[in-house]
Amino acid sequence: MSLRRWSVTLLAAFAALVTIAPLLWMASVSLMARGEAAHFPPPLWPASPTLENYRELFGSFGVGRFLLNSILISTLATGLALLFTIPAGYAFAKLRFKGRDATFRLLVAALVVPGQIGMLPLFLELKAMGLVNSYAGALVPWLAGIFGIFLVRQYCLSIPDEMLEAARIDGASEGQILRRIVLPILTPIIVTLALYVFLSSWNDFMWPLIILADQDLYTLPVALAANSRQNVQDYEIMMAGAVVTTLPVLILFLALQRYYLSGLLTGSVKG
Amino acid sequence: MTAAGRVGEVRAGWAMSSPALAAILLFFVLPAIASLFLSFTDFDIYALADIGNLRFVGLQNYERLVENPLFWKAMTNTLLFVAVGTPFIVALSLFAAMLVNSRWLKWRPVWRVALFAPYVTTLVATAVVWRYLLHTRYGLLNYLLSLFGVPPVDWLGSPTASLPAILIFVGWKTFGYNMIIFLAALQTVPRELDEAARIDGAGWFMRLRHVTLPAIAPTVLLVSVLTVAGMFQLFAEPYVMTQGGPAQSTVTILYFMYEEGFKWWNLGSGAAVAFLLFLCILAVTLVQLRLAKRSGAI
Numbered sequence: 001m002s003l004r005r006w007s008v009t010l011l012a013a014f015a016a017l018v019t020i021a022p023l024l025w026m027a028s029v030s031l032m033a034r035g036e037a038a039h040f041p042p043p044l045w046p047a048s049p050t051l052e053n054y055r056e057l058f059g060s061f062g063v064g065r066f067l068l069n070s071i072l073i074s075t076l077a078t079g080l081a082l083l084f085t086i087p088a089g090y091a092f093a094k095l096r097f098k099g100r101d102a103t104f105r106l107l108v109a110a111l112v113v114p115g116q117i118g119m120l121p122l123f124l125e126l127k128a129m130g131l132v133n134s135y136a137g138a139l140v141p142w143l144a145g146i147f148g149i150f151l152v153r154q155y156c157l158s159i160p161d162e163m164l165e166a167a168r169i170d171g172a173s174e175g176q177i178l179r180r181i182v183l184p185i186l187t188p189i190i191v192t193l194a195l196y197v198f199l200s201s202w203n204d205f206m207w208p209l210i211i212l213a214d215q216d217l218y219t220l221p222v223a224l225a226a227n228s229r230q231n232v233q234d235y236e237i238m239m240a241g242a243v244v245t246t247l248p249v250l251i252l253f254l255a256l257q258r259y260y261l262s263g264l265l266t267g268s269v270k271g
Numbered sequence: 272m273t274a275a276g277r278v279g280e281v282r283a284g285w286a287m288s289s290p291a292l293a294a295i296l297l298f299f300v301l302p303a304i305a306s307l308f309l310s311f312t313d314f315d316i317y318a319l320a321d322i323g324n325l326r327f328v329g330l331q332n333y334e335r336l337v338e339n340p341l342f343w344k345a346m347t348n349t350l351l352f353v354a355v356g357t358p359f360i361v362a363l364s365l366f367a368a369m370l371v372n373s374r375w376l377k378w379r380p381v382w383r384v385a386l387f388a389p390y391v392t393t394l395v396a397t398a399v400v401w402r403y404l405l406h407t408r409y410g411l412l413n414y415l416l417s418l419f420g421v422p423p424v425d426w427l428g429s430p431t432a433s434l435p436a437i438l439i440f441v442g443w444k445t446f447g448y449n450m451i452i453f454l455a456a457l458q459t460v461p462r463e464l465d466e467a468a469r470i471d472g473a474g475w476f477m478r479l480r481h482v483t484l485p486a487i488a489p490t491v492l493l494v495s496v497l498t499v500a501g502m503f504q505l506f507a508e509p510y511v512m513t514q515g516g517p518a519q520s521t522v523t524i525l526y527f528m529y530e531e532g533f534k535w536w537n538l539g540s541g542a543a544v545a546f547l548l549f550l551c552i553l554a555v556t557l558v559q560l561r562l563a564k565r566s567g568a569i
Contacts, residue, residue: 008375015370016385019443023388025411026400037403041414084294087287096277097284103292110300112556114504116525117549118302120532120542121309125302143294174283203393205507206525210533221395225511228399235403242396253391257384260391264448265455 030240037235053240066223077142077201078194084143089152107146137211148193154266155189192263195256199249220245309542316536332543344519345527353502356438360498363442364449372457387447398511401440427513430520437508449494456490492563496556503552524548
């Protein structure tokens with residue numbers, strides 16, 4: 001029994017190591033001196049670790065600007081998504097209004113349609129509104145999050161109706177009920193949703209690539225992709241760029257993984 | 272409930288849902304429908320400058336696409352990604368889930384989070400990392416293969432190796448997500464069932480085929496549908512790793528749509544590609560659902 005226990009655990013440890021090896025390698029190469037990684041056999045550790053690549057990245061490459069853009073766009077996207085989806089999700093779960101169920105069925109059906117289908121017309125629409133090449137243009141898709149509404153609705157269904165009725169009898173307005181009673185109950189799912197939107201908008205690539213033309217507005221992934229199509233030889237600096245791009249979301253996920261994984265299951269299995 | 276209270280509830284219901292519904296209508300539904308109309312026009316860089324140059328051309332965009340070899344290349348590449356990638360990724364995810372679900376496993380949460388981690392990383396960043404891992408001369412993968420006497424593979428430079436190379440990356444990036452879904456399903460399979468089969472002398476593969484798989488069939492379908500949809504939407508991977516090459520072997524439908532629309536500014540033709548992509552995803556999803564219904568999985 002004990003042998004079995006160790007062999008299974010060893011196998012899992014090996015699989016885990018293979019899986020995170022590319023990430024470890026990325027971090028290791030980012031600390032190497034210029035040109036060090038381009039050798040055979042490829043070195044696993046830097047001979048003398050240096051932060052020179054990061055210094056150059058924030059100096060001559062101006063990565064600080066892209067980092068700021070990414071933080072700004074992801075934070076605003078998260079705030080706006082919460083503002084739009086939480087009241088809607090609650091309304092679809094708990095408020096009885098005509099047309100509610102039909103509308104919700106349409107929303108669920110729309111989940112099959114990938115966002116990329118409407119990308120070209122959306123670009124033209126935003127061009128007519130003067131939002132191409134602006135932060136606002138990059139934020140627009142995050143307002144229309146059907147998945148978020150769905151997630152909040154699922155969670156709201158478990159709130160007992162009696163609780164809301166009691167508040168109504170006490171004379172609370174619908175807005176007050178949402179703010180004072182429902183929001184505190186929703187805290188876990190709000191964290192989940194916020195985390196989900198922040199990570200998705202941070203990692204998003206195709207839409208910011210299309211809508212942001214000025215280099216000053218680039219997010220980290222767009223800037224990294226643009227550079228990677230040019231500086232193919234500079235291993236170490238590209239790895240430092242990859243670390244700066246992916247470390248923030250990785251840390252955020254590790255800190256809040258419980259919320260992320262529970263949301264994933266609400267969204268797929270139970271749905 | 273008083274009549275006034277009901278009116279208040281109805282009003283609040285619309286007030287709370289209408290901002291989100293308006294955004295969805297304006298920025299999701301409208302563009303998706305407009306895509307169909309756009310595909311019947313010759314919207315190009317001239318129409319972009321002056322809308323007066325826009326003409327209605329009927330099915331001409333579709334006719335041109337059918338005659339365009341690069342469109343067919345993108346179509347076959349994408350279907351190849353779907354056909355090869357889906358079973359590969361579903362199997363990889365299922366094995367990972369079964370490993371993590373094993374009752375003999377110690378420190379389960381640690382392995383689970385490590386295996387899931389690639390999924391939350393930034394796609395563009397890890398695509399850049401993998402481009403170097405797959406480097407012909409200095410890449411770690413070829414070095415490991417050389418230890419087993421395998422000659423260097425030109426992963427991203429040869430038209431036959433580029434698709435497997437990208438699939439290895441996509442599999443690495445996404446299997447953790449499917450693994451979590453499989454794990455949730457596996458936890459509902461009673462241990463006694465597996466144990467009884469073991470006592471009856473069923474081997475590992477027999478138990479997988481006759482106990483585990485039938486019990487989680489709906490989840491296998493769900494994960495397959497999600498993976499197929501994901502395979503149809505590959506874009507950043509070829510954009511960063513191969514730029515569609517070599518010999519256009521990694522031009523996907525979405526990559527083709529992007530170039531058609533935003534590189535050459537043929538928005539009418541790009542919209543036609545988008546609409547065909549939608550039809551493909553819809554068709555494959557419906558077929559999978561029908562197959563599942565027939566076999567009684569759902």
